[in-house]
Amino acid sequence: MVHSKLPNIGVSIFSVMSQLANEHNAINLSQGFPDFQVSGKLIDLVSKYMRDGHNQYAPMQGVMKLREVIAEKTGALYSHKVDPEKEITITSGATQALFTAISAFVNEDDEVIVFEPAYDSYVPVIKLNGGRPVYVQLKPPYYEIDWSEVQKLITARTKMIIINTPHNPTGSIFTAHDLEKLEKITNGSNILVLSDEVYEHILFDGYEHQSVARFPKLAEKSIIISSFGKTFHATGWKMGYCIAPENLTHEFRKIHQFVVYAANTPVQYAIAEFLEDEKNYKQLNAFYQEKRDTFVNLMKGSKFKVRPSQGTYFQLLDYSGITDEKDTDFAERLTKEIGVASIPVSVFYHEKIDHKVLRFCFAKSNETLEAAAEKLHKL
Ligand code: PMP
Ligand code: GLN
Numbered sequence: 001m002v003h004s005k006l007p008n009i010g011v012s013i014f015s016v017m018s019q020l021a022n023e024h025n026a027i028n029l030s031q032g033f034p035d036f037q038v039s040g041k042l043i044d045l046v047s048k049y050m051r052d053g054h055n056q057y058a059p060m061q062g063v064m065k066l067r068e069v070i071a072e073k074t075g076a077l078y079s080h081k082v083d084p085e086k087e088i089t090i091t092s093g094a095t096q097a098l099f100t101a102i103s104a105f106v107n108e109d110d111e112v113i114v115f116e117p118a119y120d121s122y123v124p125v126i127k128l129n130g131g132r133p134v135y136v137q138l139k140p141p142y143y144e145i146d147w148s149e150v151q152k153l154i155t156a157r158t159k160m161i162i163i164n165t166p167h168n169p170t171g172s173i174f175t176a177h178d179l180e181k182l183e184k185i186t187n188g189s190n191i192l193v194l195s196d197e198v199y200e201h202i203l204f205d206g207y208e209h210q211s212v213a214r215f216p217k218l219a220e221k222s223i224i225i226s227s228f229g230k231t232f233h234a235t236g237w238k239m240g241y242c243i244a245p246e247n248l249t250h251e252f253r254k255i256h257q258f259v260v261y262a263a264n265t266p267v268q269y270a271i272a273e274f275l276e277d278e279k280n281y282k283q284l285n286a287f288y289q290e291k292r293d294t295f296v297n298l299m300k301g302s303k304f305k306v307r308p309s310q311g312t313y314f315q316l317l318d319y320s321g322i323t324d325e326k327d328t329d330f331a332e333r334l335t336k337e338i339g340v341a342s343i344p345v346s347v348f349y350h351e352k353i354d355h356k357v358l359r360f361c362f363a364k365s366n367e368t369l370e371a372a373a374e375k376l377h378k379l
Contacts, residue, residue: 005128006128009124009211012120013030013034013120013343013344013347014030014031014343015089015103017030017031017331017335017341017343018030018203020029020332020335020336020341021335021341023031024335024336024339025311025339026098026335026338026339026340026341026346027169027339027340027341027368027371027372027375028341029065029178029340029341029360029361029362029364029372030335030341030342030343030359030361031097031329031343031361032168032235032312032313032314032356032363033361033363034233034235034313034363034364035363035364035365035368036232036233036363036365037207037233038232038234039233039274039348041274042189042234042270042274042280044269045269045270045273045274046266046267046270048270049265049269049340050266051336054187054265054266054269055181055265055266056265056271057261057262057265058090058262058263058265058268059075059132059262060256060262061088061089061090061253061255062088062089062090062091062168062241062260062262062263062268063090063246063265063268063269063272064084064085065154065269065272065273066090066268066269066271066272066275067084067088067090067241068272069272069275069276070084070088070241070243070275071083071084071087071088073269073275073281074211074213074243076278077209077211078161078211078213078214079214080211080213080214080219080257082213083246085244086249086250087243087244087246087249087251088241088242088243088249089241089242089244089249089252089256089305090239090240090241090262090268091225091239091241091242091256091260091263092238092239092260092301093120093173093227093229093238093239093240093241094184094196094198094225094226094227094229094240095238095240096119096198096238096240096256096259096260097225097240097241097242098121098122098194098225099121099125099259100242100252100255100256100259101194101223101225101242101244101252101305102122102125102126102129102131102160102194102307103125103128103129103255103259104248104251104252104255105159105160105192105223105248105251106126106129106130106131106159106160107129107130107159108126108129108130108131109130109131109132110129110130110131110132110157110158110159110160111131111132111133111134111155111157111158111159112126112131112132112133112134112158112159112160112161112244113134113136113150113154113158113160113161113162113211113292114126114133114134114135114136115136115137115138115162115163115164116135116136116137116138116348116349116350116353117137117138117143117169117170117348117349118162118164118348118349119164119168119196120268120347121346123259123350124135124160126206126317131159132157132183134153134158135350136149136150136153137349137353138167138279139171140170140307140355140357141307141308142172142308143167143170143273144172145178145181147178147181147182147185149220150181150185150237151185154189154191155186156361158189158191158366159190159191159192160191160193160194161185161186161191161192161193161194162193162194162196162197163182163193163194163196163212164194164195164196164197165178165196165199165210165311165321166199166200166202166203166209166310166346167311168198168199168312169315169316169343169345169359170307170309170316170347170359171307171308171310171311171312171314171315171316172208172308172309172310172311173203173207173311174210175210175360176210176214176303178210179210179212179214179218180215180284181214182212182218183217183218186218186221187217188288190221190222192221192222192223192248193212193220193221193222193223194220194223194225195211195212195222195223195224195225195321196225197209197211197212197224197225197226198225198226198227198228198229198230198240199283199311199312199313200226200231201230201281201285202230202284202285202311202312203285203287203310203311204288204292204309204310204311204360205289205290205310207310207311211224211309212224213218213243217255218248219245220245221248222244222245223242223243223244223248223252224242224243224244225241225242225261226240226241226243227239227240227241227254228240228241228271230269230313231281231284231340232274232280232281233314233363237264237267238263238264239263239264239267239268239271242256244344252357264373273280285377288362288363291313291362291363291364291369292309292313292315292362294362294366294369295315295360295362295369295373296309296315298369298370299317299374299376301334301377302373302376302377302379303319303321303322303379304317304319304321304322304376304379305317305318305319305320305321306318307357309315312364313361313362313363314359314360314361315359315360315362315374316357316358316359316360317342317357318356318357319356319357319358319379320356322379323355326344326346326348327344327345327346327355327356327357327358328344328346330344330356330358331343331344334358334376338375338376338378338379339375340360340372340375340376341361342358342359342360343358343359344358344359345359346358351363360372371376
């Protein structure tokens with residue numbers, strides 16, 4: 001008999017729904033990944049660096065040139081000065097960075113505040129490390145945080161607060177007011193903030209990304225995680241990074257070196273060069289806003305109700321006007337019978353709260369979105 005370390009954790013919903021979509025030949029708007037090509041220029045750069053012989057281990061912390069460009073970008077966008085030598089680590093995707101950060105700081109019986117619905121890679125790692133998740137629910141339809149509720153949950157055991165803006169799965173974003181509240185709550189404490197900012201370049205309607213990096217007192221206690229997978233349409237490359245003050249980075253790297261040691265070398269060199277041209281990430285807001293608008297317009301006249309999406313490449317649709325089936329059952333039926341796969345949002349709650357909403361990924365060609373909408377209109 002194997003003694004499971006995670007007895008209540010099943011297979012990730014992203015694997016489950018993508019597999020179901022494939023089995024039933026459904027349009028896959030479930031797992032979040034774009035169906036657009038990576039820029040030809042970026043691909044050429046990877047191939048150039050491979051041919052030039054950059055094929056052995058990168059430095060454990062990451063290629064210096066890439067860390068320097070990230071430091072410049074963080075300074076320019078968020079007015080936060082970061083030392084590339086001591087405060088940035090390149091990781092094999094944000095998932096690895098999140099695992100590493102939680103493992104580095106969460107000890108037995110530590111409490112970690114998690115907002116629900118929560119992206120699925122936080123809680124299992126908290127539990128693996130003997131920590132205890134403390135849940136706070138975001139308030140629909142805008143999925144906002146009641147900070148007075150958070151304040152009440154802070155105890156002497158609170159080690160970390162995990163935030164995610166723009167937010168997966170809801171598409172909500174933090175305002176400056178949210179970060180001011182967070183700063184106030186954590187001020188003078190030893191609480192760390194783990195800030196998942198993988199969608200930092202995907203915000204709509206003129207909103208600006210509120211990185212914890214913009215708030216000096218918060219930045220002192222924050223571990224920022226981002227991912228090039230989202231920014232460069234390259235989720236399969238598994239390339240991300242972590243920005244944290246020197247004392248936190250020191251501990252982060254102790255774990256990082258034994259999880260992966262170093263991330264992919266030629267891709268790091270290529271991204272370093274590509275990232276120098278800010279156009280390569282600054283055009284993303286407009287690009288995805290158009291996708292969101294296309295999908296929302298296509299859904300007009302259907303029985304689905306559109307929830308607000310201010311960032312990420314996800315759109316929540318409320319189906320309470322169609323059926324009162326459980327969201328997991330409805331998502332399965334939608335895949336098998338209608339031919340469109342989505343993600344049921346209840347899976348992101350520890351108590352499987354079902355608000356009758358499904359998450360759809362609109363990072364797809366217009367033809368794919370049109371074909372999906374046509375099917376969804378049949379309901
Ligand atoms: N955090 C969030 C909120 C995400 O949506 C994702 C991926 N979709 C990740 C982390 C993981 O990113 P990566 O693919 O770089 O591991
Ligand atoms: N983050 C992506 C999503 O939310 C999926 C990542 C994964 O498959 N683990 O859909």
